[in-house]
Amino acid sequence: MSAASWALPIAALAPAIRAGSLSPVALAETFLDRIGRHDGALASFVHLSEGALEAARAAESEIRAGDWRGPLHGIPIAVKDNYLTRDMPTTAGTTAPGIEFPLRDSAATARLRAAGAILIGKTRTHEFAWGTVTPPTRNPWDVSRVPGGSSGGSAAALAAGLCAAALGSDTGGSIRIPASLCGTVGLKPTFGRVSRAGIVPHSWSLDHAGPLTRSVADAALMLSVLAGPDPADPACSTRPVPDYGAALGAGVDGLRLGVCRNHFFGRNQAEVEAAVEQAIGDLAAAGATIRDIRIPNLDYSLGAIFAIELASSTAYHDASLRAGRTAQFQPDVRGLVEIGRFVTGADYLKAEQFRRLLMADFRRHFAELDAIVGPTTPLTAWPVGSWEVEIAGASESVLAASWRLTYPYNLTGLPAISLPCGFDSAGLPIGLQITGKPFDEAMVLRIADAYERAHDWRERRPPLDP
Amino acid sequence: MAQPRNAAAPDVFRDIIGLDLPPERLAEVLRLYAAILGEIQKLRTLDLGELHPAVIFDPAAGYERETPP
Numbered sequence: 001m002s003a004a005s006w007a008l009p010i011a012a013l014a015p016a017i018r019a020g021s022l023s024p025v026a027l028a029e030t031f032l033d034r035i036g037r038h039d040g041a042l043a044s045f046v047h048l049s050e051g052a053l054e055a056a057r058a059a060e061s062e063i064r065a066g067d068w069r070g071p072l073h074g075i076p077i078a079v080k081d082n083y084l085t086r087d088m089p090t091t092a093g094t095t096a097p098g099i100e101f102p103l104r105d106s107a108a109t110a111r112l113r114a115a116g117a118i119l120i121g122k123t124r125t126h127e128f129a130w131g132t133v134t135p136p137t138r139n140p141w142d143v144s145r146v147p148g149g150s151s152g153g154s155a156a157a158l159a160a161g162l163c164a165a166a167l168g169s170d171t172g173g174s175i176r177i178p179a180s181l182c183g184t185v186g187l188k189p190t191f192g193r194v195s196r197a198g199i200v201p202h203s204w205s206l207d208h209a210g211p212l213t214r215s216v217a218d219a220a221l222m223l224s225v226l227a228g229p230d231p232a233d234p235a236c237s238t239r240p241v242p243d244y245g246a247a248l249g250a251g252v253d254g255l256r257l258g259v260c261r262n263h264f265f266g267r268n269q270a271e272v273e274a275a276v277e278q279a280i281g282d283l284a285a286a287g288a289t290i291r292d293i294r295i296p297n298l299d300y301s302l303g304a305i306f307a308i309e310l311a312s313s314t315a316y317h318d319a320s321l322r323a324g325r326t327a328q329f330q331p332d333v334r335g336l337v338e339i340g341r342f343v344t345g346a347d348y349l350k351a352e353q354f355r356r357l358l359m360a361d362f363r364r365h366f367a368e369l370d371a372i373v374g375p376t377t378p379l380t381a382w383p384v385g386s387w388e389v390e391i392a393g394a395s396e397s398v399l400a401a402s403w404r405l406t407y408p409y410n411l412t413g414l415p416a417i418s419l420p421c422g423f424d425s426a427g428l429p430i431g432l433q434i435t436g437k438p439f440d441e442a443m444v445l446r447i448a449d450a451y452e453r454a455h456d457w458r459e460r461r462p463p464l465d466p
Numbered sequence: 467m468a469q470p471r472n473a474a475a476p477d478v479f480r481d482i483i484g485l486d487l488p489p490e491r492l493a494e495v496l497r498l499y500a501a502i503l504g505e506i507q508k509l510r511t512l513d514l515g516e517l518h519p520a521v522i523f524d525p526a527a528g529y530e531r532e533t534p535p
Contacts, residue, residue: 205521231533238531303509306502322486335498341485342499347506352519354509359520400501 006030006161007461009215010222013164014071017063024063024074027164028056028118031076035121035162038464041143043136044157046081047088048121055118062116071221073116078163080154081122082129083209084198085109088119092200093127093150096328099320106198107230108167108209115225120163123153127333129169129202130313132177132402138384139182140462141428145381148178148402154212155182159462165222169199170208172305173377173406176418179212180376180431183420183460185448186212187219188406190439191413192237194223195230203312205235205352206305206410215458216419216449220244223441239439247446253287255370255447263298264374264405267392275422275430276375279451283373286450291369295361298408300354305407307343307351314340359412366437371447375405376418376431405433415441417448420457429457 005013005027016022032052039045049055059074079085082092083106090101109119126134126149134152139145140160147156151168155178158166168175170188179186187210194209201207211222224244230236259265259280265273284290317337320326326334365372382389382398389398409416414435421432432451436444452458473481480486487495528534 229531231531234527234532300509300512303502303505303507307506307509310502322484335495338485338487338495339499339502341483342503343506347510349519350509350512350514352521353514353517354512355520356517357512357514 004161006034009218010071010075010164010213011215011217013075014073017074018068020064024056024059024118025053027074028052028076028120031120031163034160038160039157039162042138042140042156042160044123044147044153044160044162045078045121046091046124046153049088049119051087052076052118052120059116059118069116070225072112072225074118075164076118076120077112078121078123078154078157078166079109079119080151080167080169081125082169082200083109083167084200085119085122088122090122090200092129093125094329096320096325098323098325101200104198107195107232108226109198111225111228112167123151123157123166125153126150127330128200128313128317129171129174130333130336132173132399134178139381140464141183142381142426145383145428146181148181148377148381150174151212152178155179155184155186158182158184158212158214160464161461165214165218166212168210168212169196169202170210170410171202171206171309172410173403175208175210175212176376176406176416176431176433177402179418181381181429183429183457183462184212184214185216185219186210186418187223187441188409188416189223189227189441190237190415192235193415193439193441194226195228195233195236197230197232197236201316203309205312206309208410216417216445216452217245217248219417220248220445237439242442244442244445247442248449249453250446250450251286252283252447252450255288256291256368257283257288257447258291258293258365258369258372260295260372260374261292262294262296263408267394267401267404268375268378269380269391269424271424272375272378272380272430275424276432279421279432280373282454283447283451286454293365293369293372295358295365297354297358297361301358301408301411304351304354304358305411307347308355310336310340311343311348313337314343355411358408362412362414370436370443372435373447374433376433377402377406378404380424380426380428380430409435414438415444417444419448419452421451421455422457423460427463
């Protein structure tokens with residue numbers, strides 16, 4: 001291995017493990033050592049697996065015996081703490097008394113184990129996957145700043161080189177926002193592509209499961225293992241799973257990319273907007289055709305996602321609300337769960353009606369487009385404790401701004417990926433978001449891979465000690 | 467657990483909305499809701515007529531592809 005193993009993508013680790021030049025045990029020990037040295041400052045993990053080294057030894061024995069299960073065999077992967085795991089406790093980020101979760105595997109963690117992955121630990125989530133800051137986790141690029149959320153622990157751990165990949169969940173942007181703020185790749189697949197069975201629910205028709213990875217190729221590897229039917233998730237699709245790696249390396253020449261000029265542009269930090277415009281220009285220079293589009297109905301989308309998310313979350317937490325347990329939730333989450341009671345049934349169903357309107361808008365544009373590109377977040381990582389930020393000359397709540405560009409794809413269920421497309425003058429990562437047609441993750445990955453290959457953003461490392 | 471009140475004279479928050487909170491907490495929650503309410507009120511102005519909601523009931527799903535709860 002020519003580079004530090006902790007910094008390499010799975011696509012580089014897997015061949016070395018298979019060939020016997022890299023020991024899964026040594027790799028797991030490397031990550032555990034780094035967790036010991038760096039996670040005191042980052043607080044990205046809430047639990048480390050006591051069985052990780054034993055699982056790594058078993059993987060090493062199997063591989064030596066010629067029983068290589070695939071690219072994830074022997075790879076240490078972190079799991080967001082809202083996925084149930086059979087050998088590690090799940091808290092969903094809450095310390096409220098009377099709330100417990102069973103020791104059994106979620107569908108996603110079971111699939112990872114079957115593929116031979118080493119589940120190294122559980123990463124911090126904002127309580128019940130609400131919110132976009134994930135306290136007390138810090139951003140490895142600047143520990144005075146937030147990592148984003150709610151999968152902030154997964155993104156911070158991955159960016160800091162404390163795992164080779166991680167699982168996240170995304171209800172309004174909770175994979176893509178921390179991926180953008182921490183400079184990793186984050187993939188929210190199409191709604192129904194990956195089972196949510198065994199993930200603590202937040203909002204049934206908005207929740208998505210997906211990976212955070214060091215490269216786009218790694219996202220394809222992870223999705224290939226995670227995707228597939230599951231009768232335990234009523235929303236899980238029975239569509240066949242394609243070979244996500246097949247389109248990597250195909251480039252963007254001749255592809256038609258849309259840029260939605262309303263909603264996604266005009267209210268971003270100047271350095272974010274400049275970096276994304278540069279990325280769009282780079283894709284055009286690589287042969288893609290760029291077309292500006294507008295989707296005016298997005299003006300109504302914030303009310304729609306609030307109605308669905310709040311009502312759903314409150315329905316899930318209703319027993320806790322009536323029993324008074326929500327008083328022990330974190331103040332922001334407690335307020336949101338209580339507020340959900342104000343959303344009427346008519347509001348909820350109108351939001352579901354609106355959702356079809358918005359889906360039809362995107363469908364019309366996708367008749368003539370292969371993907372839509374734009375920023376992932378309007379701002380880079382903000383200081384811990386800051387609740388307002390000035391964007392495009394106006395003061396705005398960071399929580400309201402942070403999910404503005406991601407939640408439309410939870411309402412529409414479309415696949416969307418975030419990958420680094422630059423850094424601001426403070427050295428903080430900027431995310432590019434690429435969105436495709438339903439179940440066309442292959443196209444999203446193809447475009448992201450083409451952009452990633454043409455740039456060296458993922459070679460940069462956070463300023464942590466070695 | 468709150469006891470049911472007279473259905474003829476219900477309390478709007480406790481009995482209709484189902485939120486049984488002390489007055490000061492209720493005021494705080496209503497303040498938090500104000501900005502969100504503005505967005506939901508905007509959604510209410512849309513006339514979506516007969517457009518079917520995105521969530522679709524499928525009576526056969528439980529027989530054909532789902533694990534029963």
